[in-house]
Amino acid sequence: MRMPYDDAIAHLQAVDPVMHAVVDVVGPCAFAHRAEGTHFEAVARSIVYQQLSGKAAGTIHRRFHALYGDRAPEPAELLATSDETLRAAGLSRQKIGYLRDLAARVASRDVPLDDIDALDDDGAIAALSRVKGVGRWTAQIFLMFRLGRPDVLPELDLGIQRGVQLAYGLPALATPREVQAIGAPWAPWRTVASWYLWRFVDEQNGGQLGD
Incomplete structure (x- = not known):
């Protein structure tokens, strides 16, 4: 049975070998937006x-x-x-x-x-x-x-910057420009990629992919 983000995961893993590894580490996508309230x-x-x-x-x-x-x-x-x-x-x-x-x-x-x-x-x-x-x-x-938009990349977010640093082995936090450049191939699923980066930081607890 196909899951809600199968197409997104297939795209991310096809266009970016680093993101392929991140998805493997984190596992199934549990991203959800909040529909209740105004x-x-x-x-x-x-x-x-x-x-x-x-x-x-x-x-x-x-x-x-x-x-x-x-x-x-x-x-x-x-x-x-x-x-x-x-x-x-x-x-x-x-x-x-x-x-x-x-x-x-x-x-x-x-x-x-x-x-x-x-x-x-x-x-x-x-x-x-x-x-x-x-x-x-x-x-x-x-x-x-809130809106569940699928292609948003919050380049100013410290968690995203840290996730890119860890996943891509950068010597320091990724800059917003680096986040945007590295994340360009993830379109039109950059929201899902961002969710994976946040979870990847949680999984690594300060470690490095491949350590």
């Missing part, structure tokens, strides 16, 4: 989680949702919530500003989150990047894990 909720969550450990971010995120009956707020609800209330949930002033900017832009349709599925990857990244605190990396992660 796009607004997903972007707001990414803002809350920025620059925090998973445990600390999870605690603040739960307190944030608790303000609205243990659910994600609508943009208008967030805009109507005082800074003091949001601060009490553990959000920094900077993140409150980012969340308000997101809510205002979604409410005004300056950022058309409800229709973002209709945009191509570059268009979606450009739209999301209009929000304060949402840069290229955050937008790419949204495309991968």
Whole structure:
């Protein structure tokens, strides 16, 4: 029986012998995107989680949702919530500003989150990047894990840079330009390749392919 990413794995292993070895080390692909909730909720969550450990971010995120009956707020609800209330949930002033900017832009349709599925990857990244605190990396992660786009390569991600370093035996972290150049043959399955690199780093625990 064919699995969901058989075509992607066959392509990656055919075009790149190093990626062939990475796939062999990691095993079957378990990549999945999150379909539950709303796009607004997903972007707001990414803002809350920025620059925090998973445990600390999870605690603040739960307190944030608790303000609205243990659910994600609508943009208008967030805009109507005082800074003091949001601060009490553990959000920094900077993140409150980012969340308000997101809510205002979604409410005004300056950022058309409800229709973002209709945009191509570059268009979606450009739209999301209009929000304060949402840069290229955050937008790419949204495309991968929210929209399930198959050909996204987050070249700014430290895990991806480390994965390329380990797999290809580079003396230092791969630069974004190196990631893009090495990853070019992986198209149109660069999301799947990225998932494999993240898992490869986990498997290696700082080791080197072939050690």
